[in-house]
Amino acid sequence: MMMEELIKLVNEKLDEYLEIKYPQTIFESMKYTLSLKGKRLRPVMCLETVRMLGKNLETALPTACAIEMLHVQSLIHDDLPCMDNDDYRRGKPSNHKVFGEAAAVLAGDALLTYAPQTIIEKSTGLTAEQILKIIHEYTKAAGAYGLIGGQIVDIESEKQHFEKDKEETLSYIHIHKTAVLFRLAIKTACIIAATNEETTLELDEFALKFGEAFQIYDDIMDEISTFEEMGKTIGKDKQAEKLTYTTLYGLENAISKCLLLIKECHDIIDKYGSEIFEEILGKIEKRLNTRK
Ligand code: GRG
Numbered sequence: 617m618m619m620e621e622l623i624k625l626v627n628e629k630l631d632e633y634l635e636i637k638y639p640q641t642i643f644e645s646m647k648y649t650l651s652l653k654g655k656r657l658r659p660v661m662c663l664e665t666v667r668m669l670g671k672n673l674e675t676a677l678p679t680a681c682a683i684e685m686l687h688v689q690s691l692i693h694d695d696l697p698c699m700d701n702d703d704y705r706r707g708k709p710s711n712h713k714v715f716g717e718a719a720a721v722l723a724g725d726a727l728l729t730y731a732p733q734t735i736i737e738k739s740t741g742l743t744a745e746q747i748l749k750i751i752h753e754y755t756k757a758a759g760a761y762g763l764i765g766g767q768i769v770d771i772e773s774e775k776q777h778f779e780k781d782k783e784e785t786l787s788y789i790h791i792h793k794t795a796v797l798f799r800l801a802i803k804t805a806c807i808i809a810a811t812n813e814e815t816t817l818e819l820d821e822f823a824l825k826f827g828e829a830f831q832i833y834d835d836i837m838d839e840i841s842t843f844e845e846m847g848k849t850i851g852k853d854k855q856a857e858k859l860t861y862t863t864l865y866g867l868e869n870a871i872s873k874c875l876l877l878i879k880e881c882h883d884i885i886d887k888y889g890s891e892i893f894e895e896i897l898g899k900i901e902k903r904l905n906t907r908k
Contacts, residue, residue, distance in 0.1 A: 617667070619660060619892050626659045627651075629677050630684065633734050645715040645723035646730070650688045652706035653847075657830075657896065658801045659684045664892045665805035665819065676808045678738035679750055682731035683801050686754070689727035690763055690797075692720055699771065700852070707847035728758060742808065749807045757800040766792025773859035786859055787828075794834075795827020822884040826897075829877035833900055835860040836870050840907055871904050 630650055636643045659680035666676040695702040695710035696717060702710055712720035732751050739747055756762055770789045772778075778785050802823040806816040837846055838853045839862055853860050862870040878897050885893045 617673075617892075619895055622660045622663050622892065623656045625677070626656050626663070626680060626684065629681050633678070633681055633738060634685075634730070641715065641719055642722055642726055645711055645719045646726050648714060649692050649705060649711045649723070650685065650727070652708055654684075654688070654706055656684060658687055658797050660892065661798060661823075661896075662801035662805045664890055665802050666809050668888050668890050669805065669809035669811050669815070671809040672741070675739070675741040676805060678734050679804045679808065680801070682734045682754065683797060683804070685727045685731040685734070686758055686763075686800075687797055689724040689731075690767075692724040692727070694767070696720060699767070700856075702849055702852070704843070704848050707844075746807055746810075750804045753800055753803050753807070757796045762792055762796040762800075766790075766794070766796065770858075774856055776857075782859060782864060786861065786864060789859065790828045790831045790861075791824070794831040795824050798827040798830065799823040818884060822881055825877050825880050825884070829874050829881065829900065832861045832870050832874040832877070833904070835862045836867065836874060836904070836907075838862070839867055871907065875901065875904055 634643065634647055634650065636647065662680040662683060663673045663676055667673050691705055692711040694700050695705050696712055703713055704710055710720075711723060715723065732754055735750055735754070736747060742750075758764070766789050769785060770793055773785055773789065780788070799820055802819050803816070806819060811819075835853060838850055838860070841850055843850055852858075854863065857863070860870075861873060865873070878901055881897055885897075
């Protein structure tokens, strides 16, 4: 299957799982950001890993879509005035700009809780033990051990508050704010495909490196890209004196580090012969190499 076909499948399922019901405001605001054109990287990686490991990807669709819901929840909350205060997301006005802050907070909360509900209600062909393991991974990734932990350290770093040194703080932010969802996508795929421990650890290493590379890439794009390319306001990191790889080590070092991590990703994943993973890694390399 091509990447575009997987994206189409995810979009169709997201639409099916999330119907507009009463009370309309909440379902409409949940669906608004979820339906905007995102890259769908996390659900695609989950589905492609399941396919690569020889399991029918239908069994992974509820989990893949739930991970996109969690990702979208984090984007909606990240854009709020009390967080990054961004007016645009995915090329359109951010959720709170359309529905107001109260609805945006609630839409995020509703996605955060509807995601595990979807895994439990819509999954077929999985054992109760597999579902329990998936939900366990989900709760670790979303909570203080994952996204929330990463976000609070990120926010505090803007105010130059560091409990650890800058390098350690930056690494913590990258792993918890960004890599965590790629790891969740791949770990849950391994649970669904009942993969052995050795392969699970190897793919987790890939997800960790990819997540770190992806956050550095996102930070580089904040410096060299445009609103049209990224669908959000550009140049905010520098303005807010955010702790990022580019602000700490400089743009050229960030590009080199990102390309090195992508090469390390190739070293792990190439033997699986996945055109989709090749395409994802290739797009990042191509974009950075045109800049160099
Ligand atoms: C879990 C309750 C709870 C809160 C979440 C707000 C927050 C805490 C965390 C922020 C996490 C965040 C926004 C990290 C940035 C990661 C990142 C690089 C996002 C951009 O991902 P893309 O480019 O976006 O894949 P699209 O729109 O293409 O899906």
